[in-house]
Structure formats: C-alpha cells, structure tokens
Amino acid sequence: MVAADEPGTNGQWPLWEVFLQPSGGAPFEHAGSVHAVDAESALQNARDVYTRRGEGVNLWVVPSAAIVASAPSDAGPFFDPGNDKPYRHPQFYTSPRGVRV
Amino acid sequence: MTAPATPSTALAMDGATGGALVEYLLRLGDDRLVLGHRLSEWCGHAPILEEDIALANIALDLIGQATLLLRLAAQIEGAGRDENALAYLRESIDYHNVLMVELPRGDFAFTVVRQFLFSVAAFYQLEALARSVHEELAGIAAKALKETRYHVRHVGEWVIKLGDGTAESHERAQAALDALWRFTGEMFLMDAVDDTLVRAGIAADMAPVEPKWHAQVTDVVRRATLALPEGAYMQRGGRVGRHTEHLGLMLSEMQILQRSYPGAKW
Numbered sequence: 001m002v003a004a005d006e007p008g009t010n011g012q013w014p015l016w017e018v019f020l021q022p023s024g025g026a027p028f029e030h031a032g033s034v035h036a037v038d039a040e041s042a043l044q045n046a047r048d049v050y051t052r053r054g055e056g057v058n059l060w061v062v063p064s065a066a067i068v069a070s071a072p073s074d075a076g077p078f079f080d081p082g083n084d085k086p087y088r089h090p091q092f093y094t095s096p097r098g099v100r101v
Numbered sequence: 102m103t104a105p106a107t108p109s110t111a112l113a114m115d116g117a118t119g120g121a122l123v124e125y126l127l128r129l130g131d132d133r134l135v136l137g138h139r140l141s142e143w144c145g146h147a148p149i150l151e152e153d154i155a156l157a158n159i160a161l162d163l164i165g166q167a168t169l170l171l172r173l174a175a176q177i178e179g180a181g182r183d184e185n186a187l188a189y190l191r192e193s194i195d196y197h198n199v200l201m202v203e204l205p206r207g208d209f210a211f212t213v214v215r216q217f218l219f220s221v222a223a224f225y226q227l228e229a230l231a232r233s234v235h236e237e238l239a240g241i242a243a244k245a246l247k248e249t250r251y252h253v254r255h256v257g258e259w260v261i262k263l264g265d266g267t268a269e270s271h272e273r274a275q276a277a278l279d280a281l282w283r284f285t286g287e288m289f290l291m292d293a294v295d296d297t298l299v300r301a302g303i304a305a306d307m308a309p310v311e312p313k314w315h316a317q318v319t320d321v322v323r324r325a326t327l328a329l330p331e332g333a334y335m336q337r338g339g340r341v342g343r344h345t346e347h348l349g350l351m352l353s354e355m356q357i358l359q360r361s362y363p364g365a366k367w
Contacts, residue, residue, distance in 0.1 A: 013149070034151050037262070044255050045151035048158050 016042040017067060018050055021058035028060055036061075114301075121297045122235070123178045124197065125304055127187070128294075128340060130170035131198035134188055135348065136219060137163030138355055142206050155255060159216065162248040169241045189359035193349045194342040201284035203339070203348040210273035213259040215281055218318065220252040222288045225313045229305035238303065257321050264325025271326065278322065279330050286335025289314075 013035040019028040031050045036042035042061040051059065070078055114122065140160035147153035171184035182190075202219065206212050227249055230242035263274040289311040291299075298304030322329050338344065358365060 035149060036151070040258060041262075044258070045155065047251075048155040048255075049151055052154075052158060 013037050015064040016046070016061045017064050018046040019060040019062070020046075020050055020056035022056055024057055028058070031055075033064060034061070118297060118301055118303075119177055121294045122303060123174050124294045125298055126170050126174035126177070126238070128197045130167045130174060130184075130187070131196050132202050132219075132223075133163040133170065134167035135196070135198045135351070136202035136216075137161070137167060138351060139202065139204075139206050140212070140216070143212065148209055156212070159252050159255070162245075162252070166241070166245045166248070169244075173237055173241065185359070189356045193344050193352050196339075196344065196348060196352070197342060198339050198348075199284070199287040200336055200339040200345055201281060201287065203345060203351060204281075204284070205347055207277065207280075208273055210263050210270065211277040211280070213256050213263060214274060214277040216252065217256040217260050217321065218281055218285055219288070220249055220256060221317050222285075222310065222314045224249045224253055225310040226305045226307065229310065233304070234302040260321055260327075261325045264322070264327040274325065275327050278327055282330035282332055283334055283336045287337045287339060290337060290340065292340070 014037070015033050016036055017033050018031045020031040021028045031046070034042060034045040034049055036045050039061065043059060046059050046061050050056070137160045140156050140163065143153065143156045143160075145153065147156050167188070168184055171187045175182045175184055175187055201215060204211075204215070207215075224246065227242045227246040231239055231246055233239040233242065260274065263270040265271070266274075289307045291307050295304055295307065299306045319329055
C-alpha cells in the first residue's frame with residue numbers, strides 16, 4: 001500500500017494504466033487509467049470504471065511509472081526515417097488474382 | 102422496470118406455500134431495494150471517483166436483483182400489482198427488509214462495513230437459493246450470486262484497508278462494526294414463512310448460513326486488526342414491518358415522484 005503523501009505521487013494515489021481485452025484472443029487495448037493504492041484495488045477500479053457495459057473479458061493493470069514511453073521530441077528520429085524508403089514496403093508485388101488485399 | 106406478461110413457474114404450489122413465497126420474495130427484494138437506495142446516496146459523494154463508480158455499480162446490482170425478486174413476487178401474488186407498485190406504492194410498515202439496510206449511510210466506513218456484513222450473508226444465502234426447486238428463484242439467485250461474489254471481494258478489501266489503515270480509519274471502521282453488530286442477527290432469523298418454504302425445498306435454510314457468515318466475517322475482521330463485538334443482544338422488527346424512523350424518511354424521498362404523479366412514465 002502506498003500513501004498519498006509519498007514523494008512522486010503528487011498528493012494522489014498512484015496511477016495505473018488499464019488494458020482491456022475486448023474478446024478472447026483479441027489483443028489488449030489501452031482503455032485509460034485509474035488511481036489505486038495497490039494492484040488488487042487497481043484491478044477492481046479498472047473493472048468498475050471500464051467494464052461496466054460488457055466491454056471486455058480480461059484486464060491488465062500496470063503501474064503508470066513502469067511504462068517507458070517515447071517523447072514527442074523523439075518523433076523525428078524515431079518515426080520519420082521510414083517514409084522516404086519505399087523499398088521497405090512490400091507494395092511492388094502484384095497480387096495473384098483471387099487474393100484480396 | 103417493465104413487467105413482462107410471462108406466466109410464473111409451473112411449480113405446483115398450494116395457497117399457503119404461494120403466500121409464504123410472496124412474503125419471502127418481498128423480504129429478499131426489500132433488503133436489496135433499500136440497501137441499493139442507501140448506496141446510491143453516495144453518487145457524487147464517494148472519497149474518489151473510482152469508488153464513486155464502484156458503489157454505484159453495487160447499488161445498481163442490488164436494485165436489479167430487487168427488480169427481479171419483486172417482479173416474481175408480484176406475479177405469484179397475482180393481485181394486479183407489478184414490481185414498480187411494490188417498490189413505490191407501499192408504506193414503510195409493508196416493507197419487510199432487515200433493519201440493518203435502512204440505517205442512514207453514515208460515513209464511508211459505515212457503508213463499507215454494512216455492505217460487507219450484508220454481502221457475505223447474501224452470498225451464502227444465494228448459494229443455497231441457487232439450488233432452489235423453484236426454477237425462477239434459482240435463476241435469479243444464480244445471477245445475483247455472481248454479482249455478490251464481487252461485492253464481497255470489493256468491500257472485503259476495503260474493510261481490511263480501513264481497519265488496518267490509519268488511526269482514524271481504524272477507529273471509524275471499529276465504530277461502524279460496533280454500531281452494526283446488533284443488527285446482524287436479524288439476517289438469520291427464521292419464522293413460519295421460512296420453515297414452510299425450506300421444507301418445500303424453495304427457500305434457503307439460514308441455520309447453516311450463519312456459521313459460514315460468522316467464520317468469514319471473523320477472518321476479515323481479524324485481518325483488518327479490528328475487534329469482533331461481543332454483544333449478544335440482537336435487534337429485530339424489520340421482517341414484520343416494525344422499522345426505524347429512517348426508513349419512512351428514505352421512502353418519502355424514493356417514492357415522491359410516483360406519489361406526486363401516479364402512473365408517471367418516461
């Protein structure tokens with residue numbers, strides 16, 4: 001259990017990111033976030049906030065602090081280089097008849 | 102809450118059993134309607150957003166259970182009333198809920214401890230009711246059992262967090278437990294209504310429910326570092342319509358729309 005007055009919590013309970021699996025076998029999708037003092041409460045809060053209307057069949061909760069994210073300033077070096085190298089995209093092949101693309 | 106015109110179960114019942122079942126369903130339904138309404142009073146007032154939604158979810162589960170139970174009671178009664186008439190047009194003396202559920206919502210600790218004491222008893226009672234020979238009642242119980250399993254898990258966690266939390270939360274949780282204890286015995290009382298229906302395989306025998314409730318409550322209370330109250334005196338009266346003044350006040354607020362605009366629909 002983490003107290004709200006611990007450093008880095010900004011007076012709030014710790015934040016958890018919620019990932020929801022819409023149906024069995026489907027990939028988990030980010031649904032939003034909840035505040036909670038421990039993993040069990042985070043799971044329960046996620047259930048109560050994000051699955052009230054049958055939105056999912058499984059939940060993951062992850063401490064927000066455990067997520068490593070790219071920064072907006074990374075956008076150039078991370079994502080730009082792909083666009084000017086069309087040979088990276090397998091779009092020069094003609095599809096055989098009968099194959100849906 | 103619209104009443105479908107489906108006929109009641111084909112279970113053959115004599116008049117006495119049918120009458121007892123109507124009374125029994127009213128007790129089950131009223132407990133949930135009144136407690137659901139008390140919980141709904143937290144809407145917009147709970148300590149944090151997430152808990153606000155959690156309490157509203159439990160309230161809606163309970164009101165949903167009440168709808169099904171009162172609808173079944175109305176069908177078996179066959180007096181032209183539906184579940185809305187039962188909920189909105191009965192006086193407090195005709196409500197047969199236990200006294201514990203009608204007490205004002207109090208502070209968050211009181212609400213959580215009451216919900217825990219109620220939900221654990223409801224869980225074991227529903228477990229038995231899910232095996233009722235009355236198919237519709239068994240079906241309602243099976244659905245409610247799933248919901249109640251979550252209620253126990255959610256408020257059980259809170260009892261432990263509050264009891265084993267700060268000095269203030271511990272004190273409030275203990276005060277709630279002490280205040281509520283004398284209202285717990287009424288949940289397990291059995292009278293002629295229960296006896297008739299238990300013999301017919303319809304109702305839940307509360308005799309084996311009470312020790313299971315006691316064991317689970319004792320376990321959580323111990324983990325919450327709280328002290329189990331020792332008072333043996335148990336308050337009763339709700340099942341026969343002798344209520345605290347709190348129920349009348351609650352019903353006057355809950356029923357004002359139907360009382361002011363009879364038959365109002367939207």
